[in-house]
Amino acid sequence: MEEKKLPDVLKKETSRRDFLRGTATAAGSALAITAIGGIAPKKAEAQYSVQGVPGTPPYAQKYRFAERHNCTGCRSCEFACSLFHTGNVRPALSRIYITKYKDMVDVPVMCWHCDDAPCIAACPTTPKAIQKDAKTNGIVLNEKICLGAKCMKCQEACPAKYIRGNPDTGQPLICDLCGGDPQCVKACQEQSGNPQGPCLMGRPVGIGVNMAYRSVTPEEAGKDLANLLFYPNVEGKRVVPAKSKTKKGR
């Protein structure tokens, strides 16, 4: 058989030094983009670094994404969230929560950090009780101004049906992305594994964040998941071999 000629470029051996140089250039350009974009925070904010992405400069995770079919319903996100915000584990105060759809699937319900933020638009107070932190994309609540349970215009406006009330104060529980380092994402990644990947992901730029999700309600998301996973029983209908026997019947 005639020996095929390899292209020159493949014949050339890449030395370790060359390889490292190539990597350095790539990292350099990433830094350059960051500098131009002006989103690299100062050193004091370095605590909000991107977790688990080696080599990236520390900057806030402005977007979050849920790979919903990976959710196992463990609710570690709720635990982490309430622990971070209140110092105690109390899932009722979590800014992200898991709901069940027909006992078939668990649906993570969370803030999609919409660019136009209908919740803020709906807030009737001046100045607004909820505001977006430009640096982190998190929504920050001013507890002194917020009208609480009697208003909840933000809840009505939320296209994702995400916002719920604090059972103690009545004020809305809204996601502030933990100031750039969402604890729910970390907790989810710690819990995940074999074979289920993490459900929650945080990203600084937002590529990979599917904006089409932003107006999906928990109920719709549940239907989607049931449809995806449980064919032919997408309705969650009970097919049980056991039948109830009431006294009247027999």
Next chain:
Amino acid sequence: MATPKGGNFGKVLEIDLSKQTFKTRPVSDEILQQYIGGRGLGAYYAVTEYKAGKNALDEDAFVFVGPGPLSGTTKKPVWLSIVNDKVEFKDASKMWGKTTDETHEMMVKEMKDPEIRTAVIGPAGENGVPYSCIIVERYRAAARSGTGMVFGDKKLKGFAVRGTKYAVPVADNAKFLAAAKVNKDNNVRREAWEGIKRWGTGGLMELKHYLHGSLIVKNYQTTWFPDVVKIGGEEAARTFWKRHASCTNCPTHCLKLGVIRSGKYAGMVAEGPEYESGGLLGSNLGMTKFDEMIALIEACDAYGLDNISTGGVLAFTTEAVEKGALKPTDLDGLKPKWNDGDTYMEMIRKIAYQEGKAGKLMAKGVRKMSKEIGKGSEAYANHTKGKELAAHDPRGDKIRAYSYTMGTCGGDHHEGQGPQALGMTAMADSLCICSFTNFLVYGAGTDKIITDMLNPLCGWNWKPEDYWTTAKRIFTAERVFNVREGISSKDDRLPIRMYKEKLPAGPRKDVIFTDADQKDMETKTYGFFGWDAKGIPTEATLKAYGLDYLIADVNAAKKKYNL
């Protein structure tokens, strides 16, 4: 009486169903330090509130659920909604007779809250089947000790719980979180943990068949069942499982949900097979059709029957028919034979409703059945202390015999393999830690890991030794409860088949559970806990564990039962 500093609210909810009232009973830090909670606290109340010979179906008998007792009996069926500080007694007459899944759905609908958690009984519990159970959130069972029957006797259909108001107090949060992280890291790095994440326990079916030689087949006749590939974890992963689900804040997501795609059960969304449900209602019945096996598991859950005991009863009945000890006329014309899913389905229904001669006979459980049938059937009646064995053949899995024979509840696979493990499991159950995560940190300094978490959580000053003293105290208190009813080493035995019949095939071919094995097990267990050769806790032991108040009870039992 000191109130606890953390980890516990220092009170239990006490519900009286007769008067439909509730109150909270304070629990002191001293008691919690001795008995922790959960199983340990239950043991404490059982030995202190009950005298010997108590019937679980008495009106003032209580059911202890996690951290609180329920007692009394109502005239009309009720269910309870427990939301924060409020307990409501609700009418359950419309739910009475409904299967567990329907009841769960009705409760969720009535509470208008998808996040409530439920625990309910099915028709089997209502009809007083002694191995009926409580089904938690539709797919999980609190089974094996007949609590479903006690609920049914009290006319209590179940309860729905939701708490939004309180966070568990922690004495030293920072230290506790650091210790919890160590515990988690220790857990998640284990291979077994990875395996349970991927396969649940269903994957053990193949493992136990090919490697371990302890899969149960056709009423423990053998451990060799090549058809396991049609019903095991591999088949489930290929054709059935669709998602992994977990309990609250657990990284192990061992619950596997799937859907049957075709056939007569098309569209059935179900959980399983787990090792026990797949073993008892699969290989133990010689099942080779996956969908029929899953349907049997689903039916047991829906009726609120213990999968394990039901599988044991069905297999025993089948073998009794095979050997001529039972005739179809004794079973309302049913002719059970291995791998006959439809007949088994009908038998399960009859058990749940105690319907006809067959239902009433089979609802008694294997021990009473074999006593009633006679004709040599005790040779293949597989139970310990009247409880049907789980899906681990103790001839192939000898260390499992500790759990079956020495465990408090008899015939139970989850009480701990080995003397130390028996104590560790008692601790895990009292701490309300899942025994999967507990089992997987064995040998890795569990005592230290647990005390490091407990101290900052509760504000205690435990040393690792205290872990062991408490474990032994709880386990010994339970033993005293049993001794008061006349239990001793003569009852700590496996079924006759395990001592008499060699395994005919498989990786443990020709193995038998010998008398030497039995002797060794007794010596090690009794020695570890400080019991005498007959398995009775000695006076010195009781004093050492602070159980002095039980010495009189033990002496009375020794006299009464000549132990």
